Amino acid sequence: MTAAISQRAIAVDAVGLSARCIPAAPCDLVVGGLVKRFGEATVLDGVGLSVPRGQSVALIGSNGAGKSTMLRCCLRLIEPDEGELNLLGQNIRALRSGALRQLRRRIGFVFQKHNLVPRNSALTNVLHGAIARTRSPRLWHQALASRQSREEAMACLDMVGLADLAERRADRLSGGQSQRVAIARTLMQRPAIVMADEPAASLDPVAAEEVMALLFGLMKKQGLTLIYTSHNLRHAIDYADRVVGLRGGRIAFDAASAGQDAASLEAVYG
Amino acid sequence: MADVAPAPARFERPSLLTFVMMVAVGAFVIVSFDGVGVSLSKAWDGLPAMGRLVERMFPPDFSRIASVGGALLETFQMAVAGTALGVLASIPLAILASRRHSPATPVYLAVRALISFFRTVPDLVWALIFVVAVGLGPFAGTLAIMIDTIGFCGxxxxxxxxxxxxxxxxxxxxLGAGRLAVVFCAVMPAALPSLVATSLFSLEKATRSSVVLGLVGAGGIGIELKVAMEMFSYGQACTIILAVFLLVLAVEQASAWLRRRIL
Incomplete structure (x- = not known):
């Protein structure tokens, strides 16, 4: 099985970036020859991947395979060393800080540890999703925000089922609730594409399932592109249209999730 | 049981450099005792004089209590105003002096150096400088406390x-937030408990300092104490010391209560 996967990995890399982008479905993300090194260690070693608009892609792989690094490189939260990165039609590597901020406001990112501001209310945290829309400090805190922004933030909280906890401080929410607020913050961004780095990893199985179903449901409803990393192979199969496996900083597997089972994906971890 | 590895040593053996430094520091402490003339016999001989002074201080003389009360209020106002100005000025300076949030390394280094300078020069020296600059009175003391607070809080x-x-x-x-938005939305709320605690400690410190600043003419109750001691009015001096004690104690208690409430 491992040998078969290696063969397929070579094939994927050789085919190049736009192999999966057909004219009818423009690509939201095109990555080519992406390299990232941390000191001596090469974490991403020439990764190539294209994601058509509206597709849901699960990135799987063992710890250190480069999944999180890849997502962070896509947003330039980590600067890549080499390669092409085209996000929503823009060469993100060439953008200066102002233009980069403008592009980032259209890309939602859900973190494994939700990364909410702990002492702020759920509502303020959700409002932060729109912070890049204006230079004014009115979105810094819910007390300063306009009625329109507050109503939009409440609508986002309502979509994740937490409108009744709008006033609660983020550090007093459960793990599952926190992650749902983080998803509401992403919705507040009005994103074109959403990336999620192991969004359910720190949650208990029930909460994890709820968060994944919610995230996937909302993305599908709005027709958004979703790229997420996961160690849960069930989540990769159930919630993605396509599964991409990373091993040793390279793509080792790339196939539609339909017809896959956990056993076939486990070989990526071999 | 025999196969179990032995527990590690209770104490880590210091390196040669650490050992030499420990010995050097210990030696310097002993030399310092000698250098400043620490003498148990001298302290013992001074006890009767201390006893006589305390005896002359009691009972306290409350004849000038209104004047002492006014000076005490002025002292506290100096502390409050100086701390408030210092805390406000410290926030932007601290952002520039934070390695992670400063816009450029030269700015970071320059602001750090400025804050260190403010901190290392004692408040009494700042008071002397401001007495020359703005004249005698509480405003000089307030400015001295402000600078001292920036050095501490910054x-x-x-x-x-x-x-x-x-x-x-x-x-x-x-998600596209700018540097300032990140600082005010993510950093400040998280650092708030620490900022509040530091500000309250600063107020306690300023209250104690503001008593002493009067000795160099920078306003407050210090000058009252100085005059009382120089005029051998030990009863009045006792009243002033008790009033200062009550003020500092009240500020410390209120500060501790506020910290518990807010944090």
């Missing part, structure tokens, strides 16, 4: 900001 605010968890900052940067 450093601790910056350190509190540097220690804030990186995740929320990364999240806000990732």
């Amino acid at each position: 450093r601790f605010f910056a350190e509190a900001m540097e220690e804030v968890e990186e995740g929320p900052q990364e999240a806000l940067s990732g």
Whole structure:
């Protein structure tokens, strides 16, 4: 099985970036020859991947395979060393800080540890999703925000089922609730594409399932592109249209999730 | 049981350099005792004089209590105003002095140096400088406390900001927030407990300082104490010392209560 996967990995890399982008479905993300090194260690070693608009892609792989690094490189939260990165039609590597901020406001990112501001209310945290829309400090805190922004933030909280906890401080929410607020913050961004780095990893199985179903449901409803990393192979199969496996900083597997089972994906971890 | 590895040593053996430094520091402490003339016999011989002074202080003389009360209020006002101005000025300086949030390394280094300078020069020296600059009175003392507060709060605010968890900052940067927005939305709320605690400690410190600043003419109750001691009015001096004690105690208690409430 491992040998078969290696063969397929070579094939994927050789085919190049736009192999999966057909004219009818423009690509939201095109990555080519992406390299990232941390000191001596090469974490991403020439990764190539294209994601058509509206597709849901699960990135799987063992710890250190480069999944999180890849997502962070896509947003330039980590600067890549080499390669092409085209996000929503823009060469993100060439953008200066102002233009980069403008592009980032259209890309939602859900973190494994939700990364909410702990002492702020759920509502303020959700409002932060729109912070890049204006230079004014009115979105810094819910007390300063306009009625329109507050109503939009409440609508986002309502979509994740937490409108009744709008006033609660983020550090007093459960793990599952926190992650749902983080998803509401992403919705507040009005994103074109959403990336999620192991969004359910720190949650208990029930909460994890709820968060994944919610995230996937909302993305599908709005027709958004979703790229997420996961160690849960069930989540990769159930919630993605396509599964991409990373091993040793390279793509080792790339196939539609339909017809896959956990056993076939486990070989990526071999 | 025999196969179990032995427990590690209770204490880590210091390196040669650490050992030499420990010996050097210990030696310097002993030399310092000698250098400043620490003498148990001298302290013992001084006890009767101390006893006589305390005896002359009691009972306290409350004849000038209204004047002492006014000076005490002025002392506290100096502390409050100086601390408030210092805390306000410390916030932008601390952002610039925080390695993670400063816009450029030269700015970071320059502001750090400025804050260190403010901190290392004693408040009494600042009071002397401001008495020359703005004249005798509480305003000079207030400015001295403000500068001293910047030296204290600027450093601790910056350190509190540097220690804030990186995740929320990364999240806000990732969704397009600018540097200032990240600082005010993610860093300041997380650092707030530390900022409040430092500010309250600063107020306690300023209250104690403001008593002494009067000795160089920078307003407050210090000058009253100086005059009372020089005029051998030990009863009045006792009243002033008791009033200062009550003020400092009240500020410390209120500060501790506020910290518990807010944090």
